[in-house]
Amino acid sequence: MPGTTTLARLLTGMAALTAVGTLALPAAAAPAHALPPGVIQLGPSEPCPPATLCLYRDYGRSGPAYGIGAGYSVDLNDLPMPGGLGDSSAANNISSWVNNAQGLAVLIDRKSGQARPLFPGQPIEEPPPYNDTVDEVDWA
Numbered sequence: 001m002p003g004t005t006t007l008a009r010l011l012t013g014m015a016a017l018t019a020v021g022t023l024a025l026p027a028a029a030a031p032a033h034a035l036p037p038g039v040i041q042l043g044p045s046e047p048c049p050p051a052t053l054c055l056y057r058d059y060g061r062s063g064p065a066y067g068i069g070a071g072y073s074v075d076l077n078d079l080p081m082p083g084g085l086g087d088s089s090a091a092n093n094i095s096s097w098v099n100n101a102q103g104l105a106v107l108i109d110r111k112s113g114q115a116r117p118l119f120p121g122q123p124i125e126e127p128p129p130y131n132d133t134v135d136e137v138d139w140a
Helices: 004-020
Strands: 039-042 052-058 062-069 096-099 105-109 114-118 123-125 136-139
Touching: 096 105
Parallel strands: none
Antiparallel strands: 039 062, 052 062, 052 096, 096 123, 105 114, 105 136
16 A cells, blocks of 8 residues: 555654654664654655655656655755765755645745746656756745
8 A cells, every 4th residue: 555654654653752752763763864844754766645745856756755744844955865966965856746735835946046836736757947956845
């Protein structure tokens, strides 16, 4: 079932939070880099969970990926992205998106000043002029 791994992670985290009052993960399960609020790391090519905006390094929703909860503005420089072009962050390294959130996501390229909408339920494979250009995600 798609999203089972993500659901299991969320439920495990919620159970730990309920049981001890704080979320404590074993060192092996904790991300090597603290992620911004509202962001989860997905497995390579993992399907996009409900209520989430997902970004993938490679076309075809493959490669390293993250999910962003609706309403969370995120600087993609804060998301490690191994094997990307130039920098080792997700900024300017995303080729595939899926908006499974209910909100209108805004994909921002700071260099050009361009902001593009990504509507709820919409996936996109970046066309060549926009591939690897997004630095920030915001919400309208």
